[in-house]
Each structure stands twice: as structure tokens, then as C-alpha cells.
Amino acid sequence: MGLYVGILNDLPKLDIPINSGRSAPIRIYDSGHPATLLAELAGPITADPVPAQDMPEVLRQALIAAEDEAFPLRGTMSIGSLARILRAEIWGGAAQTVSPITLGFIHENYVAGRTHPRPRLYEAALAYRLEQSWSKERILTSYLNTLYFGEGCYGVAAAAQRYFGLRPAALSTAQAAMLIGLAVSTDAPAPRTNPDAAVAARNHVLNRMFQEGYLDGKALQEALAEPFELNPVPTTPASRSTTWTDFIEDQLVRRYGAARILRGGLTVSTTLDLSMQETAEATLLQALKDAPQGSQGLIVAVDLPSGAVVAMAQTSKGQAAEALSTPREAGRLLRPVILAAAFERGISPLTAYTTDAGQMILYQGATTADADTYDRVARQVGREAVLDTARLLGLGAALQADGSDYGDDLASLRVTPLQVATLFTALATEGRAPVSGFATATSGGIAVRTILQVESSDGSLVDHGDIAWRDALSTDTGFLITSILASTPHELPLPADVFPPGTVATLTAPSRTGSEAWFVGYSSGLLTVVWVGGWNDDDVPTASAATGAAPSTAGAAAGSACAIFMERTAATVVPQEFKPPATTDWEQVTVCAASGSTPSYGCPVTIQVLVPMSLVPTETCSLHTRAARVTTTTIPDTTTTHTTTTDTEQEDVVNVPSVVGLTPGEAEVRLAAVGLRLVCTVGAPGSRPGLIASQNPSPGATVRRGQTISAIVEALPPTSTLTTSGGAATTTSR
Known part of the structure; x- marks a missing residue:
């Protein structure tokens, strides 16, 4: 009883006014010293609260059907109900x-932003007092007048005007259902950029209204068939504030509730680096200047040591974009998750798999982006293991929101840019996932940092946005994944003197249709996530003398944006070589690319892999061990035979294929097929930058397997150097 009395004495007053505007502004600053004011939110999109007698019945019905179909029939919460919750809180169990x-109303207006040692009991006590003091009609009306509907809209009247240009009384059933769907969804869709998700949320509410008897079959079908149309809003280009x-x-709003934000009076210090933000915006404009009309792009940059977002920019050509809030096809972005699941379960990067391209070890398949290798590894570790690893790395919210049955393939998962940034922050920091108090519950608290602190108008600290780090993977697994991504050829035009070998890890992920693509790149200090979408191959402009070659694909444009941003910020965040964890002894080993064993002379392709000492191979490759050739000859007209034993090494010669006109990556594949190695040197600029101009020995020459073929690559423009094989200016394979 003492616990209950103490909680009752701590409850806030219930009769708060429902405001139609902020009494004081909310000021948002960057992270600079001194800080720069980014925006002053003085006037949100609001309208006068709708009185109970004027609240449309369809809005009440939609809210009840979506949130609590039993609300009209529930009795007022009794002291007995509260006592049962109290007993469950003390002794455990359900109540x-x-x-x-x-609960939704008190969260929006009284609970959000508060902490209490007994949160469930505190909320129950507050709900008891509210239901004893207020009628159900008042609770419903007040809730609808204080819900946040996105795009700066507080209350149903503001939302109706913003999205449909109507008063609440003029809303159709379908429009009312969409507003409720936006307000009560765990991860509310952005209806202007993700209309399919908004329609799905609307249809869910409509079907719930039908199930509860608020709509008959005919009314349901008419509402489901109503076209999805929104009131247009003025378009604005990307800026440092919007x-x-x-x-x-x-x-x-998610942290403190709509009612508290509507009252204003907060000073918010954020992690944004204004210089990097301006660089990101300029980068997008440059990377997309020759892109098709209607293309979109975004950049999210994260300072890896602190887990803080330092830039977040988006732009578009021909239309406004809210790409940051819209989930996109993940595709190849989830391949590192498959690797993490495998390495955490004891699968070595030297494990051999028989794939469509032949036998190869996991490391070789991963660094050459072989899809069949990833498919076989995913099947080996199992669907649940991959999904569990994805949750550990911060993709819980994406998995919950999507709700798909992925089988052994995660390519269909849809993710937002911040979810991608959170995932790769964990991978780039050797498996440490950032945990933020501002993250949504469905993400498990895992999210990159965006807010430093929040102060009230009197200067007192309201909250801080510090993050903690949780070990989601072993440090060995984290480094192995970074090593693989750093060894994967990317051919970004990054200057080799600024980005030496082993300082940049990259991954590109085009969509199945090619209309959009992700590109992720990171150094030891900075992560860059780029997305480009709205791409129409039929509308790619031709190159001009003024602009040079136009990007031919969304992936090329995303890669270009990543390279431009990384190069422009390299002076601020100097790239350092990725170092293996000091807690484990590591060794650089040369292994057969097919078997993962110590190579014999007959191994056609060998690669160097940095692995923990425990994974260093102890056996010689048995796939390519050569035996002597025994030839038996019968001398004519006699019964005498002659046996000759010849070392097959004498016959181990091949003709050199031509690699002129190929990229270094293509040349590597062609030479490796006959057991030859390649070393490239960047020559003078030419008409075909990035392609091989000459080779030595010449095509058709006879050489022994294992010999190195030298090639000269035409240089890129003077400020750039061709980069292959994890950032190196040379590439070697056997």
C-alpha cells in the first residue's frame, strides 16, 4: 500500500490545456563550438482542437477499431483492477x-520523457485516475487532438488540412482511416514517398472497422477502392535545416510525446557537423547533375568512434523526396550479416564450397561477390541464425515492420538509411552495436546517435543522447568482415596517396530492377551511406563536353557520390589502415583459392588472407597435387618395352591470353583461369582511363603457369588513381 500511495503522490495533474500553438520555440543546434542555430520551430502545423460535439464519428470509430475494439464496452477502471496490477508488479505474473x-493518451501527454522505477504501475495508476476523472468521449477526443501525424502536424484538424486540404468533418472514410493508420503505426510510413505502405496502413484500419461492424461490405469495398490522393505541398530543395x-x-515526438513538443520551450543540441552537412549536399548535387530527371539521392555519414550522425542530406531532380524515412530494398547489403552469422558459428573464411563457378573458399567467394557462395553459406547456417544476427546488429525494427518470410534469402528485406548506417557502424567498429536511448523499442535500442542533449527554456538538462556500445559480434568476426569488404575490388576513383591499400571498405547493392542502388564505404573513422533511386535507364542523358561522362547506372551514381564525399572529407577524417584486434594473434597466409589449404605448385590461383592463428592451414592442397606421368612404349617388331617417367612440371606451360582493353578486375579473372598472375602499373592518361593499354609478355606468348603478366593501365584524370583490390594500385592473383 505504501508503494501505491507513493506513486499516487507522484502523479501529475490531468487537466492540461490542449494547445493550438507553441508557447515557446524549439531551437535546434549543430554540434559546433560555438553551436550554430539550424532551425527555430516556432509554429508547427496546427489547428484549433476539434470539440467533442464536432469530432466526426468516423474518426472515433477508426481509432477504436485500430487501437482497442473493446474501448466502448470497458467499464471505468476500478481500484480492484489497479490492485491486481499492483500484485502482479510485486509478485510477478499477468494482470x-x-x-x-x-495508455496511448497518457503516453502522449504525461508519460513520454519521464522515468519511474515502476513504470507499469505508474502508468496504471495514472490511467486509473484519468478514467475516474474523464469520460470516454473526452479521452477519445483529447487523444485525437494531440496525436502526431507526421510532417509537423499535431492533432487531427491539422493533419486533415495538411494531407487532404479538408476540415475533419469533410473527410471520407478512407481518408480518416489513413490518418489513423499514420498516427498509431509503430513506424509510421511517409505517405508522399512510400504510398504503398500508407495505403497498407489505411487498408488495415478499414478492415478492422469492417470486422468491428462499423462498415458493411459495400462501404468497405468503396473505401478500399478510393484513389490515394494527397494535397500537394510546396517543394523545397535539400538544406542544412529541412x-x-x-x-x-x-x-x-517519439521520445517525449506530441503534447510536450507542442508546448515547445526546448533547446536541442544535435550531432550534425555543419561543414560535413554542406559537403554532403554539394556532393549529391554534383553526383546527380547528369542523372535522369526524377532521380533522387541521399547521404548519411557517421563518425565511427562516437557513433554520431554528422551529415544527413537528401536531394532530388524534378520532385521533392523524403527518402530518409522510406524503407528500400536491401539486396546485397545483407551479405555481411550472412558472413557474421557464419563466422560467429565457427565457419572459417577458408572453408571450401562447390559453387556454380567451381570450387572456391568462402573468402574468395565473398571478395569476388559470388552470389552462389553467399546462398550456400546462408543455407548452411540457417534462416533463423541469419535473422537473429540481423537483430543483434540493429535490424529488428526492419524485420518487424516488413513481416516477410525470407526463407534463406534476406535480399527482399526493406531498410531505411539510418538502419543501414546502424548496421554498418556495428560492422565497422568490430562488432560493437551502438545503443541509444532515443532508439525505438522495436530496434532493441540499437541506433546511431543524433541528439547530444535536450535542455528546457530555463537551461536545466532534460535529457542526454549518450550511447553505449554492446558487443553484438566477436571482434574477430567484425574485423574479418571489414577485411573482406576492404579486399573486394571497387574501382572507385579515390587517390591512392590519400587512401592507401587496406584503408577503405566498400559494398555496392543495386536493386533487382536497377532503378535504385546503395553504396556503402567506410574508413577507420567515417562511414558513408549513399542511396540513389528513381533511375530510368531509358532517360539517361548523353555525355556532354561540359559535364564529361554521365553515370550510366544508379550504382555508378551512388559510387561516384560516395567517392566524392570520402575524398572531400579525408582531410578532416584521415583514413588509417584497418588493424586486426590486438586480443588475437593473426597471420597473413597464402592459400589455394579453391581448397583453403597451403598451396602446392599446381594450385592455379592462390590468395593471401589475414586470419587468426587458430585458422592457419596445416595441410597442403590435395586438389592440385601433381603426380609423375608414366609413358610405356613398345619398340616395333620386338617384344621389348620402354618406360619413361616425366615430371608433368615440364608440360606445365600455357599461352598468354590478351588482356588489353579490359579492366584490371576482368584481366585478373581471365589470367587466373590459365594459372597466371597479374600486376598493374598506372601509366599516363589516355582516351580509355581505367583500362589496360599494354601487356608483357605479349598475347600468344608461351609461359609457365604461375608467371606474372605485367600490364599498364591508362590513368584517370590527374587528381585520381585507379583503385582495385581493396584500395591497392596493383592486383595480384595466381
């Missing part, structure tokens, strides 16, 4: 739950 509508401050406001 009667409070109405989700009542994208970032909209995102920060949404985070504040």
Missing part, C-alpha cells in the same frame, strides 16, 4: 491490462 487508447530538423522533431 488485467489498461485500455491501449487510455531534412535534419524534420528528422530531429520526429525523434523528439
Whole structure:
């Protein structure tokens, strides 16, 4: 009883006014010293609260159907119900739950942003007091007047005007259902950039209304068939405030509730680096200047030591974009998750697999982006293991929101840019996942940092956005994945003197249709996530003398943006060579690319792999061990035979294929097929930069297997150097 009395004495007053505007602004700053004011949110999109007698019945019905179909029939919460919750809190077990509508309202207005040692009991006590003091109609009406609907809209009247240009009383059933779907969804879709998700949320509410008897079959079908049309809003280009401050406001609403943000009076210090933000915006404009009309792009950059977002920019050609809030096809981005699941379960990077391209070890398949290798590894570790690893790395919210049955393939998963940034922050920091108090519950608290601290108008600290780090993977697994990504050829035009070999890890992930693509690149200090979409191959402009070669694919444009941003920020975040964890002894070993064993002379392709000492091979390759050739000859007209034993090494010669006109990566594959190695040297600029101009020995020459073929590659423009094989200016294979 003493616990209950103490909680009752701590409850806030319930009769708060429902505001139609902020009494004081919310000021959002960057991370500079001194800080720069990014935006002052003085006037949100609001409208006068709708009185209970004027609240459309269809909005009440939609909210009840979506949140708590039993709300009209529930009795007022009794002291007995509260006592049962109290007993369950003390002794454990389940108890009667409070109405989700009542809980939703008190979260928006009283609970969000507060901490209490007994949160469930505190909320139940507050719900008891609310239901004893207020009628159900008042709770419903107040909830609808304080919900946050996105795009700066607080309350149903503001949302109706913003999205449809209508008063609440003029909303159709389908429009009312969409607004409720936006407000109550765990991860509310952005209807302007993700209309399919918004329609799905609307249809879910409509079907719930039908199931609860608010709609008959004919009304349901008419509402489901109603075209999805939104009121147009003025388009604005990317700026240092719009994208970032909209995102920060949404985070504040999720953290503190719409009612608290509507009252204003907060000073918010964020992680944004204004210089990097301006660089990101300029990079997008340059990378997309020759892209098809309607293309879109975004960049999210994360300072890896602190896990803080330092830049978040988006732009578009021909239309406004809210790409940051829209989930996109993940595709190859999930391949490192498959590797993590495998390495954490004891599978070695030297494990051999028989693939469509022949036998190769996991490391070789991963660094050559062989899809069949990844498919076989995923099947070996199993679907649940891959999904569990994805959750550990911060993709819990994406998995929950998507709800698909992925089988052994995660390529269909849809992810947002911040989810991608969180995933690769964990991979780039040797498996340490950032844990933030501002993250949503569905992500397991895992998220990159965006807010430094929040202060009230009197200067007192309201909250801080510090993050902790959780070991999601072993440090060995984290480094192995980075080593693989750093050894994967990317051919980005990064200057070799700024980005030496082993300082850049990359991954490109085009969509199945080719209309969009991700490109992720990171050094030891900075992660860059780029997405380009809205690409139409039929509308790619031709190159001009003024602009040079136009990017031919979304992937090329995304890679170009990543390279430009990384080069422009290299002076601020100097790339360092990736170092293996000091807690484990590592060794650089040469192994057969097919068997993973110590190579014999007959192994056609060998590669160097940095592995923990425990994984160093102890056996010689048995796939390519050569035996002597025994030839038996019968002398004519006699019964005498002659036996000759010849070492097959004498016959181990091949003709050199031509590699002129190929990229270094293509040349490596062609030479490796006959057991030859390649070393490239960058020559003078020419008409075909990045392609091989000459080779030695010449095509057709006879050489022994294992010999090195030298090639001269035409240079890129003077400020760039061709980069292959993990950042090196030379590439070697056997």
C-alpha cells in the first residue's frame, strides 16, 4: 500500500490545456563550438482542437477499431483492477491490462520523457485516475487532438488540412482511416514517398472497422477502392535545416510525446557537423547533375568512434523526396550479416564450397561477390541464425515492420538509411552495436546517435543522447568482415596517396530492377551511406563536353557520390589502415583459392588472407597435387618395352591470353583461369582511363603457369588513381 500511495503522490495533474500553438520555440543546434542555430520551430502545423460535439464519428470509430475494439464496452477502471496490477508488479505474473487508447493518451501527454522505477504501475495508476476523472468521449477526443501525424502536424484538424486540404468533418472514410493508420503505426510510413505502405496502413484500419461492424461490405469495398490522393505541398530543395530538423522533431515526438513538443520551450543540441552537412549536399548535387530527371539521392555519414550522425542530406531532380524515412530494398547489403552469422558459428573464411563457378573458399567467394557462395553459406547456417544476427546488429525494427518470410534469402528485406548506417557502424567498429536511448523499442535500442542533449527554456538538462556500445559480434568476426569488404575490388576513383591499400571498405547493392542502388564505404573513422533511386535507364542523358561522362547506372551514381564525399572529407577524417584486434594473434597466409589449404605448385590461383592463428592451414592442397606421368612404349617388331617417367612440371606451360582493353578486375579473372598472375602499373592518361593499354609478355606468348603478366593501365584524370583490390594500385592473383 505504501508503494501505491507513493506513486499516487507522484502523479501529475490531468487537466492540461490542449494547445493550438507553441508557447515557446524549439531551437535546434549543430554540434559546433560555438553551436550554430539550424532551425527555430516556432509554429508547427496546427489547428484549433476539434470539440467533442464536432469530432466526426468516423474518426472515433477508426481509432477504436485500430487501437482497442473493446474501448466502448470497458467499464471505468476500478481500484480492484489497479490492485491486481499492483500484485502482479510485486509478485510477478499477468494482470488485467489498461485500455491501449487510455495508455496511448497518457503516453502522449504525461508519460513520454519521464522515468519511474515502476513504470507499469505508474502508468496504471495514472490511467486509473484519468478514467475516474474523464469520460470516454473526452479521452477519445483529447487523444485525437494531440496525436502526431507526421510532417509537423499535431492533432487531427491539422493533419486533415495538411494531407487532404479538408476540415475533419469533410473527410471520407478512407481518408480518416489513413490518418489513423499514420498516427498509431509503430513506424509510421511517409505517405508522399512510400504510398504503398500508407495505403497498407489505411487498408488495415478499414478492415478492422469492417470486422468491428462499423462498415458493411459495400462501404468497405468503396473505401478500399478510393484513389490515394494527397494535397500537394510546396517543394523545397535539400538544406542544412529541412531534412535534419524534420528528422530531429520526429525523434523528439517519439521520445517525449506530441503534447510536450507542442508546448515547445526546448533547446536541442544535435550531432550534425555543419561543414560535413554542406559537403554532403554539394556532393549529391554534383553526383546527380547528369542523372535522369526524377532521380533522387541521399547521404548519411557517421563518425565511427562516437557513433554520431554528422551529415544527413537528401536531394532530388524534378520532385521533392523524403527518402530518409522510406524503407528500400536491401539486396546485397545483407551479405555481411550472412558472413557474421557464419563466422560467429565457427565457419572459417577458408572453408571450401562447390559453387556454380567451381570450387572456391568462402573468402574468395565473398571478395569476388559470388552470389552462389553467399546462398550456400546462408543455407548452411540457417534462416533463423541469419535473422537473429540481423537483430543483434540493429535490424529488428526492419524485420518487424516488413513481416516477410525470407526463407534463406534476406535480399527482399526493406531498410531505411539510418538502419543501414546502424548496421554498418556495428560492422565497422568490430562488432560493437551502438545503443541509444532515443532508439525505438522495436530496434532493441540499437541506433546511431543524433541528439547530444535536450535542455528546457530555463537551461536545466532534460535529457542526454549518450550511447553505449554492446558487443553484438566477436571482434574477430567484425574485423574479418571489414577485411573482406576492404579486399573486394571497387574501382572507385579515390587517390591512392590519400587512401592507401587496406584503408577503405566498400559494398555496392543495386536493386533487382536497377532503378535504385546503395553504396556503402567506410574508413577507420567515417562511414558513408549513399542511396540513389528513381533511375530510368531509358532517360539517361548523353555525355556532354561540359559535364564529361554521365553515370550510366544508379550504382555508378551512388559510387561516384560516395567517392566524392570520402575524398572531400579525408582531410578532416584521415583514413588509417584497418588493424586486426590486438586480443588475437593473426597471420597473413597464402592459400589455394579453391581448397583453403597451403598451396602446392599446381594450385592455379592462390590468395593471401589475414586470419587468426587458430585458422592457419596445416595441410597442403590435395586438389592440385601433381603426380609423375608414366609413358610405356613398345619398340616395333620386338617384344621389348620402354618406360619413361616425366615430371608433368615440364608440360606445365600455357599461352598468354590478351588482356588489353579490359579492366584490371576482368584481366585478373581471365589470367587466373590459365594459372597466371597479374600486376598493374598506372601509366599516363589516355582516351580509355581505367583500362589496360599494354601487356608483357605479349598475347600468344608461351609461359609457365604461375608467371606474372605485367600490364599498364591508362590513368584517370590527374587528381585520381585507379583503385582495385581493396584500395591497392596493383592486383595480384595466381
